[in-house]
Amino acid sequence: MEARGLQRQAGALRTQLRQLRQQVNKDVHVHKKSIEDLHSLLNGLTKEPSQDCVAIRNQHDPVSLSLEKGNIRTVPIGYIESCFTAKNGTPRQPTICSLSRARLKISKIVFNNAEHSLMGLDQFSHVWIIFVFHKNGHQSYKAKVKPPRLNGLKTGVFSTRSPHRPNAIGLTLVKLDRIEGDTLYFSGIDMIQGTPVLDIKPYIPDYDTAKADPPQNNCQPHQEILVPDEQCQDITIPITGPVTMESGDKVPAHIKVASETAGHCFTEWVQHAPGNAIHPLRKTDGNVLEGEDQPPMHVGSTISACIIDKTTDREECYSCELKTEKAGGFAGKEDVSDESALSAVEKIKCQLFHSDRNQVTAEGKIICLESEQSSAATLCQNKWPEDLDAANQSSHSAIATWIKQSPVTPLHVRFTPHAELDLKQFQAPSGTDPGKISLKYFQSVEEAKSAIVAVLSEDPRSIYRRKQCQDLLFYFTVDAAHITSWFGDDFAEILRIKPVKEKA
């Protein structure tokens, strides 16, 4: 019996060995050590075993051996269908083109009931995609790389998001638009058509936003927790009327902070401290006040926000009171932690912009219908990853200055009249004109146009191309459109837009 069992194991190991060999032929970086291990195991198994060996062998079955050494056999959970077909012209990060779309069908090879694996994921607005840079060509990598934003200067590969890294793994935070059965629909992507996806994880601001608090703050005997239900659920949030500054003037126009989403823009965030002193929470350049500049937050303070509805040009202000609860019954300070304040601000955003969740009463009051009390603030934060920066700042995380202040400035993008005309041959995916080419991923020609502008304004050329091939035409594909462009010193111009040729 045992001999037959061993033969079976040996057979399985031979199959694995064959597969590993095939991989080695394709890729010189396949881990040779694993093969050696398999060899020695195989040799051991085909010999008559001693009693001692059996115990050792059980511990060292090939799978656990491989994981112990950090080697995993990956199985793509699916392949990205993207509006970008080639590396050329694909945004370098998802934030460059929030309209760029993709979908991912979970493979039946991984799960028989693929849709079951997506259960619950629709409660998240954003997800991390972990994928393979499968079009890196040869898998070469160097310890120092030249990221485009450094315009030719070098930095360590691990301080960058370069696709050329020891393990060709990419990580992108995308907006989850919807899930239909076994298929996810995303926007804000930087992955090309056919990208193998290894994993999806929900984006959870509380876990994924760096909170590098000073050590002494980690051991506080009490925590102040914002009480979401009292704030938000089933209570009316009065519209307080336009917020006035200390001088009594209305918030000046120049401190409006634009928000692309939902057709609104913020005018100001302020804190009303007890005694009705009003403190702006943003500087005139729109950045959130940090550290000592920030006014102390007190229990009972009210955070207010004003927005302008671009369609009606009406300014409305809403407020939210800060309350705290002392966890574990400790008597607490009266100051509200940065974190609670931030949550309150996020909650207001939720109330302002997720009107589908809210009701406005006849008296003009907002009823916030968040049912998940504890996740109310998180949910609001989920909707606003672009505000991560603000969150990062207030929790003292840091990023390299070249990311924020790149020496490469955005380019002005223009279309030739010919290219403008070319655009007219396309239509939305739902379009019915038989003479026009239907887009597949963008919902309108305007969306596709703004994606083209977004891609080019960030100068998608490699450093080599920028410096050595200045006058050459630059081609790339966005959805069903093949674009021909060229670059001047501070601009990019689109010359032609043709339909992508269908592959025969």
Ligand SMILES: C[S@@+](CC[C@H](N)C(=O)[O-])C[C@H]1O[C@@H](n2cnc3c(N)ncnc32)[C@H](O)[C@@H]1O
């Ligand atoms: C700079 S990487 C960043 C990817 C990811 N956000 C990250 O930080 O890991 C994005 C670039 O990788 C390239 N790319 C996207 N998908 C790829 C793939 N499947 N294989 C190779 N390169 C890819 C495109 O040129 C894109 O502009």
